[in-house]
Amino acid sequence: xxxxxxxxxxxxxxxxxxxxxxxxxxxxxxxxxxxxxxxxxxxxxxxxxxxxxxxxxxxxxxxxxxxxxxxxxxxxxxxxxxxxxxxxxxxxxxxxxxxxxxxxxxxxxxxxxxxxxxxxxxxxxxxxxxxxxxxxxxxxxxxxxxxxxxxxxxxxxxxxxxxxxxxxxxxxxxxxxxxxxxxxxxxxxxxxxxxxxxxxxxxxxxxxxxxxxxxxxxxxxxxxxxxxxxxxxxxxxxxxxxxxxxxxxxxxxxxxxxxxxxxxxxxxxxxxxxxxxxxxxxxxxxxxxxxxxxxxxxxxxxxxxxxxxxxxxxxxxxxxxxxxxxxxxxxxxxxxxxxxxxxxxxxxxxxxxxxxxxxxxxxxxxxxxxxxxxxxxxxxxxxxxxxxxxxxxxxxxxxxxxxxxxxxxxxxxxxxxxxxxxxxxxxxxxxxxxxxxxxxxxxxxxxxxxxxxxxxxxxxxxxxxxxxxxxxxxxx
Amino acid sequence: xxxxxxxxxxxxxxxxxxxxxxxxxxxxxxxxxxxxxxxxxxxxxxxxxxxxxxxxxxxxxxxxxxxxxxxxxxxxxxxxxxxxxxxxxxxxxxxxxxxxxxxxxxxxxxxxxxxxxxxxxxxxxxxxxxxxxxxxxxxxxxxxxxxxxxxxxxxxxxxxxxxxxxxxxxxxxxxxxxxxxxxxxxxxxxxxxxxxxxxxxxxxxxxxxxxxxxxxxxxxxxxxxxxxxxxxxxxxxxxxxxxxxxxxxxxxxxxxxxxxxxxxxxxxxxxxxxxxxxxxxxxxxxxxxxxxxxxxxxxxxxxxxxxxxxxxxxxxxxxxxxxxxxxxxxxxxxxxxxxxxxxxxxxxxxxxxxxxxxxxxxxxxxxxxxxxxxxxxxxxxxxxxxxxxxxxxxxxxxxxxxxx
Numbered sequence: 001x002x003x004x005x006x007x008x009x010x011x012x013x014x015x016x017x018x019x020x021x022x023x024x025x026x027x028x029x030x031x032x033x034x035x036x037x038x039x040x041x042x043x044x045x046x047x048x049x050x051x052x053x054x055x056x057x058x059x060x061x062x063x064x065x066x067x068x069x070x071x072x073x074x075x076x077x078x079x080x081x082x083x084x085x086x087x088x089x090x091x092x093x094x095x096x097x098x099x100x101x102x103x104x105x106x107x108x109x110x111x112x113x114x115x116x117x118x119x120x121x122x123x124x125x126x127x128x129x130x131x132x133x134x135x136x137x138x139x140x141x142x143x144x145x146x147x148x149x150x151x152x153x154x155x156x157x158x159x160x161x162x163x164x165x166x167x168x169x170x171x172x173x174x175x176x177x178x179x180x181x182x183x184x185x186x187x188x189x190x191x192x193x194x195x196x197x198x199x200x201x202x203x204x205x206x207x208x209x210x211x212x213x214x215x216x217x218x219x220x221x222x223x224x225x226x227x228x229x230x231x232x233x234x235x236x237x238x239x240x241x242x243x244x245x246x247x248x249x250x251x252x253x254x255x256x257x258x259x260x261x262x263x264x265x266x267x268x269x270x271x272x273x274x275x276x277x278x279x280x281x282x283x284x285x286x287x288x289x290x291x292x293x294x295x296x297x298x299x300x301x302x303x304x305x306x307x308x309x310x311x312x313x314x315x316x317x318x319x320x321x322x323x324x325x326x327x328x329x330x331x332x333x334x335x336x337x338x339x340x341x342x343x344x345x346x347x348x349x350x351x352x353x354x355x356x357x358x359x360x361x362x363x364x365x366x367x368x369x370x371x372x373x374x375x376x377x378x379x380x381x382x383x384x385x386x387x388x389x390x391x392x393x394x395x396x397x398x399x400x401x402x403x404x405x406x407x408x409x410x411x412x413x414x415x416x417x418x419x420x421x422x423x424x425x426x427x428x429x430x431x432x433x434x435x436x437x438x439x440x441x442x443x444x445x446x447x448x449x450x451x452x453x454x455x456x457x458x459x460x461x462x463x464x465x466x467x468x469x470x471x472x473x474x475x476x
Numbered sequence: 477x478x479x480x481x482x483x484x485x486x487x488x489x490x491x492x493x494x495x496x497x498x499x500x501x502x503x504x505x506x507x508x509x510x511x512x513x514x515x516x517x518x519x520x521x522x523x524x525x526x527x528x529x530x531x532x533x534x535x536x537x538x539x540x541x542x543x544x545x546x547x548x549x550x551x552x553x554x555x556x557x558x559x560x561x562x563x564x565x566x567x568x569x570x571x572x573x574x575x576x577x578x579x580x581x582x583x584x585x586x587x588x589x590x591x592x593x594x595x596x597x598x599x600x601x602x603x604x605x606x607x608x609x610x611x612x613x614x615x616x617x618x619x620x621x622x623x624x625x626x627x628x629x630x631x632x633x634x635x636x637x638x639x640x641x642x643x644x645x646x647x648x649x650x651x652x653x654x655x656x657x658x659x660x661x662x663x664x665x666x667x668x669x670x671x672x673x674x675x676x677x678x679x680x681x682x683x684x685x686x687x688x689x690x691x692x693x694x695x696x697x698x699x700x701x702x703x704x705x706x707x708x709x710x711x712x713x714x715x716x717x718x719x720x721x722x723x724x725x726x727x728x729x730x731x732x733x734x735x736x737x738x739x740x741x742x743x744x745x746x747x748x749x750x751x752x753x754x755x756x757x758x759x760x761x762x763x764x765x766x767x768x769x770x771x772x773x774x775x776x777x778x779x780x781x782x783x784x785x786x787x788x789x790x791x792x793x794x795x796x797x798x799x800x801x802x803x804x805x806x807x808x809x810x811x812x813x814x815x816x817x818x819x820x821x822x823x824x825x826x827x828x829x830x831x832x833x834x835x836x837x838x839x840x841x842x843x844x845x846x847x848x849x850x851x852x853x854x855x856x857x858x859x860x861x862x863x864x865x866x867x868x869x870x871x872x873x874x875x876x877x878x879x880x
Contacts, residue, residue: 073811359815370525375801390815393782399810402525405825408797412825414808420815 033082035059038189045157045192050168058178058188065182073366073398075306075335079250080280082186082221146205151236152198153209156225159196166198170227175258176286184284187223187256194224194255199234199265208237208270213255221252228258230265230293237268250305251279259287261295263317268296270455274303277333281307291317291346298454301328301336302467310368312341315349315380322351325451329467330363330395339369339401340384344377344410353384356448358467359395366398373405373412381411388418389447391440441468482538482594487511489544490597497566497600502577506586510596513587520589520691520715522744523775523807530773530805531715531744536687538594541659543625547600550623550650556615560641561606565630568604575606579634583665583721584693591689591715595628595661602630602663607639607672614864616643621650622660622682631664635672635700642675644867648710649683658686660711666694668702670724675703677867681874682710684739691717698724698753705862708735708743709874717746722756722784732861733762734871736878737770737802747791748777751784751814760791760821763858765851766802767878776808776821784814791821796828796854798847848879 038059042052067077146153152163159167172178178188195211213224230236253275261267267287275281281304287295297311313322324340342351357365367386388397399416421443429439444467445452452460490511494504523530555562561572568576586596603618620629635641647660660682668674680688688711694702704718720729731747749758764772778789795804808821828850836846855875862868 372525372528375803388810388812390812390817393814393816395813395815397810397812399808399821401807401809401823402523403804403806403823403825404525404528405795405797405804405806408800408802408827410797410825410827413822414806414824415822416808416810416820418810418812418817418819420817 033059033186033190041190041192045160047160048164051160051171054172054178055189055191058172058185061178062182062185062189065185068182071368072400073337075308075337077280077282077306080252080282082252084250149203150200151203151205152196154196156194156196156227157192159227163196163198166229167196167227170229170258170260171225172256172258175260175288176256176284180284183254183282184256187225187254187284190221191223191225191256194226195238195240197226197228197236197238199230199236201231202233203231204235205237206235208239210239210241212241221254224255226255226257228267228269229260230262230267232263233265234262235266237270239270241272241274251276253279253281253283253304255283255285257283257285257311259295261287261289261293261320263290264292265290266294266296268298269311270298272300272302273307276303277305279304281309283309285309285311287311287313287322289313289315289317289320289322292319293317294321294323296323296325297340298325298451299327299338300451301326301338304336305333306335307338309338310341310370312343313351314343314345315351316345318346319348320346321349324351324353324355325454326353326355327448327451328355328357328365328367330357330359330365332361332363334363335366336364337366337368339367341370342372342382344371344373344380344382347376347378347380349377349380351382353382353386354450355384355386356451357386357388357397358391358444358447359388359397360391362392362394364396364398366400367416368400370402371404371412371414373407373410375406377407378409380407382413384414386416387447388416389444390418390420482514482542484539485511485514485542485544485597492545493598493600498569499566500569500573500577503580506581507597510586510593513593514590514597517587517590517593520591520717523773523805528805531713531742533715536659536713537657538659541626541657541687542594542598544598544628546624547598547627548624548652549601549620549627549629551601551603551618551620553603554615554617555613556617557611557613559608559611560613560616561604562616562618563604565602565604568606572604572606575634576604576632579665579667580632581665583667583695584663584691588691591661592663592691595663595689596630599628599630599661599663601627602632603645605631605633605641605643607633607635607641609636609669610638611636612640614642616641618643618645620645620647622647622658622686623650623652623654624658625654626659626661628661629663631662633664633666633674633676635666635668635674637669638671639669640673642677642864644677644679644864646679646681646870648681649686656685657712658682660686660688662688662690662692664690664692666692666702668694668696668700668727670697671699672697673701675705675863677705677707677862677864679707679867679870679874680710680714680716684710684712684741686711688714688716690715691719693719693721694729695721696724696727696729699726700724701728703730704732705867706731706733706745706747707871707874708733708745709878711741713742713744715744715746717748719746719748719750720758721750721752722758723752725753726755727753728757730759730861731761732858733760733764734855734858735764735772736767736875737764737772738767738878739770740768741770742773743771744773746775746777748775749779749789751778751780751787751789753783754785756784756787758789760793761858761861762793763796763855764794764804765796765798765854765875765878766804767798769799769801771803772805774804774806774808774823776823777811778809778819778821779811780814780817780819782813785816787814787817787819789817789819793823794854795825796851797825798828798851851875851879
């Protein structure tokens, strides 16, 4: 265990994220988005007719919906021109549904993921890993013992073929319909890759399942779809990591995540996002929790130029619960607009949101959250806590919570604080022989600790490392 | 994007109002400009979340509500001291024309939105309060009754350097012959000079056929204080905005709000502070109770500008639900551009604590009385912020009335 930790610490995170590979793709759709593009994507994936129909319907909705511009203080999306991005690039791999053995991968892709440290992590801790390079999942593995129990972890494209009925029932129907927002519609039209996780009744997957997404081409869009179905009494922890090197143009990440938490099931979804600072990160993530189900969202948003991401949970069954933990870190030129959305639609439901944000060097963070308690959701309780830390006067830190309470027998609390790094704290640490930078780093690590301690060790280490890099300003 | 044209309104209407009141030319200009602005002005911003519009102002039928030439009110003004001027505008133009002209519309732009423009174009009542340098008065009261279909009121407070004043205003429905819906519009602007101290209490208790729009804004010079107490009990629908721009170094503002909604009342309560200078302090405290199918909407904004070094800003909002069918929406916002800031906000929604009730009942207090005691107790932290006894008594009495 300890050697693994050391290993991860040793890895030069900076080098892991900065390198880029020469692009060489087998297939590239024309720039821009037309019905033709959608048909080509679908045909190339050999999809059933219903999926093509869903894509085309989503495309229509995307074209009808206006760009969201009327949210108070929202990030500037004027640069996001969907016609400019290449929505679908399949890397140069013969095996469409991914390969099962790491050694079968082409060298350049393998090298990329090696640098990211994925295979080591898999060997040591994780029960399955899916890695997505551009739009396709290139590597997917599930430890045998989980397969025997009927646990499925595969590429979403493969799931459309192999688990058609499940996918057809759950894919962008009840949870995230394409009509939800303009970018969900875009996602519905040109989604590609992603993960499908199915956990049968009363099965506990006691090691995390992990996926890693990476964009390598300039002007790229990544549109992976993740669908998690946790049957009654099951338990699973899914982790996704995202990164992309830097290019001069903008990238767009527009993923979709749908999680179905059945009765008494427990799903934890953790993300550490470190997209390059030209990426627009516009995701739609949502879970539906049935009676007694428990959903946990843990997100660290470090990268991207602009992020608009509000993981949401619909507490549909009595006694369902939700737990959100988020960290946002905005440095120079970054606008991280993130938060949580919880709908209490049944009695005895509970939710907690814990948000920590750090703004530095002119970055902007915003907590934008909504808690809705429906009429009849008796004895529901919700507690939202937002803390923000600011480093300098060029940065901005906003908090915009919305609470809608239609039921009287509830307990609702929202709290937020904003502060600067305390001079006294820094002075104290300096008096103990730390220099200014180390002192600040230590204070920030302490500030986000309540969140890092919820993460599996290798992610906590990575997150801490990323924060350190941000603090050094070396990831400019 | 025009809201809706009111056909009965014309330049002629505005000129008649100004003529009857024998107003100076500049004010007629201001009114006519406001009237012209109606073409393009929007209704006040209302929070909208997916599937839910917090207050629907567009549903108001201004054509039916606005009857500009038949406005009528009975207003009683007391100054409590000769040194302070408390007059209706019409009586103040002769002597204080210059002060009024210099300050009118300087704090609150008449063309801020559709409803402010409408109000400035048509106002027929209101008060001018002028507190000269160094004067200290405590008992300025303005008690108004509304007796017509619509009433537009405009108040201007000018507090000069190192002056201090406490102003209480109240509005109720008089015995009018008018049936059906009514509309009351109340704009208040306060210009607080250096080291001036203004406390402005407002109590709205109109009957339940009324719609109320109220926007109160103050601007502080260095070391000045503007404190607001905003109490809303009446009206079917109330939209209330209380705002302070802290423009001077070391200036302060407190906004205390209370509301108590019963039946199908709807309160849209807004408190906003802009920190624009160094060492400024703000404290926003709002408490409200909702019974029956009443609904409240609250937005609080603490906006700290880039130059607002060493800011302290606090906000609390608490709503107590007495009925299962009541609804409460809240959005306390922080917008921080300067890191040398200490800011916090909190909001809660809950019901009467079951253990507290049980305790009182175990002391042989009946359930109804026990609940009422707890509701009274809920308001105490806010009442304590009200420095003026008379005003506190009024608020307490209205709370008791509602609990009967």
